[in-house]
Amino acid sequence: MKLKQGLTLWLTGLSGTGKSTISEALRDKLIKNNPDFPIEILDGDAVREHLCADLSFSKKDRFTNIERIAFLAGKISKHDVLVLVPVIAPYQEARKMARSLSAQFVEVYIKTSIEEVIKRDVKGLYKKAIAGEIKEFTGISDPYEEPENPEILIETEKQSVEESVDKIIDYLITGNYLQSEEHQNKYRAIKT
């Protein structure tokens, strides 16, 4: 599989929906197929130390956090790289701003009901948020504004990680971001 044009693929959704898991599975599938595939995952951890150490969880600081990650994603994806950003980005306005900082931008909404993420609670964060031990927690004590028109909708209660990855890859092929081997082989067949 070959990347035809760089883009930022932003995976938005509540904490615990599987944004990072899907990003990593997507990266692993692309790299397995093509070890030189140009890809970068930018999550909160990747930027915390050097780019966002000064930021809190206030609305203003969350916006700044998204702005810095989005700026970085735009600068990298411009150089023919697929940049995956599994970051909650709960506000519509901040996602709109993020989109404006990449020449090519695709929004993926990783949708899971709040009941389901509370039930899963992999990191035990929802329990703490409900108990009031974590303030300003998205979905509990802070809003999550659902994307109105995401390019890709993944419903994790209906789709497996593998199906989600395939749905994203199909979108990228259709959108002319990715070239699949079948196309490559066809092209080669025509040429020879």
Add this chain to the structure above:
Amino acid sequence: MKLKQGLTLWLTGLSGTGKSTISEALRDKLIKNNPDFPIEILDGDAVREHLCADLSFSKKDRFTNIERIAFLAGKISKHDVLVLVPVIAPYQEARKMARSLSAQFVEVYIKTSIEEVIKRDVKGLYKKAIAGEIKEFTGISDPYEEPENPEILIETEKQSVEESVDKIIDYLITGNYLQSEEHQNKYRAIKT
């Protein structure tokens, strides 16, 4: 000319030595030779709005400014891009930190005497700094710690912009970062 491996090329030096001029001349020469040459210039202006809007000129904030630019440079150069950073970076310690954030890093010291930059004073900043209208101005009211072992030394009172660009290109070819056409042609000749 072809880039063989991505790197961050940091051009340090006093304000007004010609860091940006040399960076742009280098970029123009590489792009003229190869329109697809992967290159990015990251100067203070490029990062101010989205990455560094919150920073002052205090020593702490200057360090953070360098850290964010260096982190960005490292993330971009990793994807086979030549990233030019024409940024003063007056402190040895901050430059050392910047180096640690790129897998490949080359320091270029653009050296001009303080007398000469005061004489040139292209932007009128030295006049203001000497009059005390600008505080914490590098070389006047704030220190510039000279690089002890820069990979490349450019002395702008002895070398023209064109000579400076050629010196940098020669270094990059010798260091196996760049492949010149002569080498490419030689390789092609051996292959056929």
